[in-house]
Amino acid sequence: MIGTAQARRSPVAKVGDEDLERLLLIRHFELTLLELFERGALNGTTHTCLGQEHIPVALSPLLGEDDFVFSNHRGHGHFLARYPDPHGLLAEIMGREGALCGGVGGSQHIYHERFLSTGVQGESLPVAVGVALRLKRTTHGGLACAYIGDGTFGEGSVYEALNMAQLWRAPLLVVVENNGIAQSTPTAAQLAGTVAARAEAFGIRHQRFAGVDLAWIRDELGPLVTAVRQTSGPLVVEFAAHRIGPHSKGDDTRSEQERLHAERSGWHRAYAEAFPEQFARIDARQRELVARVATEVAARPPVARPPVARPPVARPTGAAARSSAGERP
Amino acid sequence: MTRAERIVDNLNQALHQVMADDPSVHVLGEDIVDPYGGAFKVTKGLSTRYGSRVMATPLSEGGIVGVGAGLALAGDKAIVEIMFADFAGLAFDQLLNFASKSTMMYGRRVEIPLVVRCPTGGGRGYGPTHSQSLQKHFIGIPGLSVFEMSPFHDARELLPHLLSLGEPCLLFEDKVLYTRRAYQQGEVEDLFTFDLVGPPPYVARVRLGDGSEPDCTLIAPGGVAHRALSAMRALLLNDEITCQLLVPARLYPFDPGPLLPLLEGTRLVCVAEESTAGGTWGSEVAHRLHRHLWGSLPLPVSVVHSAPDVVPTALHLERDVLIQDTTIREAVLEALA
Numbered sequence: 166m167i168g169t170a171q172a173r174r175s176p177v178a179k180v181g182d183e184d185l186e187r188l189l190l191i192r193h194f195e196l197t198l199l200e201l202f203e204r205g206a207l208n209g210t211t212h213t214c215l216g217q218e219h220i221p222v223a224l225s226p227l228l229g230e231d232d233f234v235f236s237n238h239r240g241h242g243h244f245l246a247r248y249p250d251p252h253g254l255l256a257e258i259m260g261r262e263g264a265l266c267g268g269v270g271g272s273q274h275i276y277h278e279r280f281l282s283t284g285v286q287g288e289s290l291p292v293a294v295g296v297a298l299r300l301k302r303t304t305h306g307g308l309a310c311a312y313i314g315d316g317t318f319g320e321g322s323v324y325e326a327l328n329m330a331q332l333w334r335a336p337l338l339v340v341v342e343n344n345g346i347a348q349s350t351p352t353a354a355q356l357a358g359t360v361a362a363r364a365e366a367f368g369i370r371h372q373r374f375a376g377v378d379l380a381w382i383r384d385e386l387g388p389l390v391t392a393v394r395q396t397s398g399p400l401v402v403e404f405a406a407h408r409i410g411p412h413s414k415g416d417d418t419r420s421e422q423e424r425l426h427a428e429r430s431g432w433h434r435a436y437a438e439a440f441p442e443q444f445a446r447i448d449a450r451q452r453e454l455v456a457r458v459a460t461e462v463a464a465r466p467p468v469a470r471p472p473v474a475r476p477p478v479a480r481p482t483g484a485a486a487r488s489s490a491g492e493r494p
Numbered sequence: 495m496t497r498a499e500r501i502v503d504n505l506n507q508a509l510h511q512v513m514a515d516d517p518s519v520h521v522l523g524e525d526i527v528d529p530y531g532g533a534f535k536v537t538k539g540l541s542t543r544y545g546s547r548v549m550a551t552p553l554s555e556g557g558i559v560g561v562g563a564g565l566a567l568a569g570d571k572a573i574v575e576i577m578f579a580d581f582a583g584l585a586f587d588q589l590l591n592f593a594s595k596s597t598m599m600y601g602r603r604v605e606i607p608l609v610v611r612c613p614t615g616g617g618r619g620y621g622p623t624h625s626q627s628l629q630k631h632f633i634g635i636p637g638l639s640v641f642e643m644s645p646f647h648d649a650r651e652l653l654p655h656l657l658s659l660g661e662p663c664l665l666f667e668d669k670v671l672y673t674r675r676a677y678q679q680g681e682v683e684d685l686f687t688f689d690l691v692g693p694p695p696y697v698a699r700v701r702l703g704d705g706s707e708p709d710c711t712l713i714a715p716g717g718v719a720h721r722a723l724s725a726m727r728a729l730l731l732n733d734e735i736t737c738q739l740l741v742p743a744r745l746y747p748f749d750p751g752p753l754l755p756l757l758e759g760t761r762l763v764c765v766a767e768e769s770t771a772g773g774t775w776g777s778e779v780a781h782r783l784h785r786h787l788w789g790s791l792p793l794p795v796s797v798v799h800s801a802p803d804v805v806p807t808a809l810h811l812e813r814d815v816l817i818q819d820t821t822i823r824e825a826v827l828e829a830l831a
Binding site for chain 1: 517524525527530533550551552553555557580581583584618619620621622623624647794804806807808809810814820
């Protein structure tokens with residue numbers, strides 16, 4: 166698989182406008198976030214997926230309406246590939262009206278329709294197994310798709326989840342975005358052995374992709390995802406990716422050479438060189454689109470928190486309160 | 495302390511010092527080696543100087559606290575950094591069921607010199623899983639001591655003290671303190687002075703420069719100290735209420751003894767903490783003080799918390815949830831009304 170992927174990395178096959186639109190929407194969204202941070206227009210933190218946009222975009226047509234996607238701290242691309250709503254996402258990140266989760270969750274805690282992200286590594290995987298078990302019972306071929314990174318493999322919950330998923334044949338698609346670096350730590354310094362061998366230890370099928378060609382990834386992955394839907398059990402798909410940007414912002418300690426290598430090896434260059442006119446046209450369009458989104462969202466008033474999102478006020482103790490136990494507002 | 499030292503530098507220098515003084519000290523944590531030097535740069539320079547005694551770990555909070563406990567059990571000393579205190583949840587079992595128990599459950603004293611450092615608290619817009627104050631979840635565990643860094647305590651004294659105890663310690667470090675300057679030489683801005691009272695690691699006492707008797711005593715851990723100071727200032731200038739502020743470095747076990755003489759004559763004691771209410775450090779302090787001062791306190795001890803809520807990401811929403819200087823001031827005014 167690795168060899169095949171390397172051989173076909175360039176040139177990439179013909180690409181539809183909608184795929185390039187999605188790729189470049191995510192790219193410009195992330196670039197805009199970094200720019201907004203630099204200008205002091207954002208607070209807190211953010212983790213951009215620059216260089217990894219092709220992974221959720223490749224997966225997008227393979228996922229159905231019933232499927233549930235679990236994402237992590239680096240989840241803007243996962244979200245935008247599934248729900249192209251840059252207004253809602255940016256409003257959430259900026260705490261403005263129209264925010265997806267009322268400005269409470271921010272960049273890394275989003276629950277929207279069938280998409281959920283959390284900010285603690287590995288936490289989502291056992292939850293995804295639970296959701297997958299329900300989907301297996303209640304839908305026709307729905308699956309849970311969970312994005313994790315190479316760094317996530319440090320957490321014990323990953324292994325507990327893989328074990329249960331395979332034991333119970335949960336329709337779970339684990340997407341590993343192996344970008345070779347966990348925050349600042351190279352994968353070789355934090356992961357012994359391989360992701361493949363870890364999946365194998367549980368008898369779980371593993372597939373690795375090193376290329377960026379969307380058509381090829383989909384062709385190869387399609388039948389495997391169908392097999393997951395037919396509940397032959399979980400699948401671990403590992404993508405060799407390149408994180409172009411910093412972990413969050415301004416915290417990249419890699420050399421310029423490493424960073425440039427990451428930039429040159431990605432989908433962006435491959436598609437720009439293979440289809441220069443189509444690429445330039447869509448790139449300009451998406452750049453403008455995201456600029457408009459940013460201007461528009463920045464001009465919105467701060468989001469007000471809906472009262473329903475607040476916890477109920479504690480009841481007074483005593484006989485009266487006790488007698489009403491069981492009632493819910 | 496050198497002049498106007500930032501608290502992140504104070505902690506960093508303290509780590510350098512304990513590693514230089516004691517070759518058995520090891521430091522473990524995620525992304526702590528140079529050039530990155532840790533998410534908050536507290537560990538900067540350590541790996542360059544002390545090499546293999548500084549270990550960048552996988553993202554395995556439970557695992558690395560266990561490894562730290564193992565090093566400590568076998569005769570080393572270990573300092574483990576949890577990148578965000580929120581992730582200490584992942585290490586709870588190692589702390590609760592192994593490290594703290596092991597000091598006592600084998601029928602003899604077993605030394606586990608382990609310090610787990612936890613960058614804690616909100617105010618930086620990091621959202622619900624990166625902004626909590628989890629101190630209360632570690633209060634009341636026999637064999638586990640809980641401390642908090644403050645702008646009055648020198649980490650160069652605090653850290654060796656923790657390592658000398660021979661038992662697992664949590665050290666909470668409020669993230670908003672890192673870039674602020676430590677107070678020194680007894681001076682706190684223009685109005686107040688401070689001194690350190692009681693046995694190490696000391697309670698910092700902040701009061702009016704003229705030494706006048708306080709109407710009210712605020713008790714707060716280090717992370718809330720600046721908000722308590724701001725409340726003190728407003729209470730003095732706007733409401734003509736004189737306060738003193740007590741900031742203990744040790745949160746648990748909490749010995750009220752050294753505080754009792756300082757509370758004579760005070761009309762109100764108000765404990766302020768950033769955690770949500772319910773089973774908190776503040777209620778433990780209030781309970782201990784009630785036991786000792788039941789006969790003499792004119793008013794029950796007030797405890798002020800953040801709202802019972804998650805910590806939102808958007809700054810304006812976060813401010814509504816987290817305890818502020820105004821929350822403390824209002825609590826004092828309400829109690830004294």
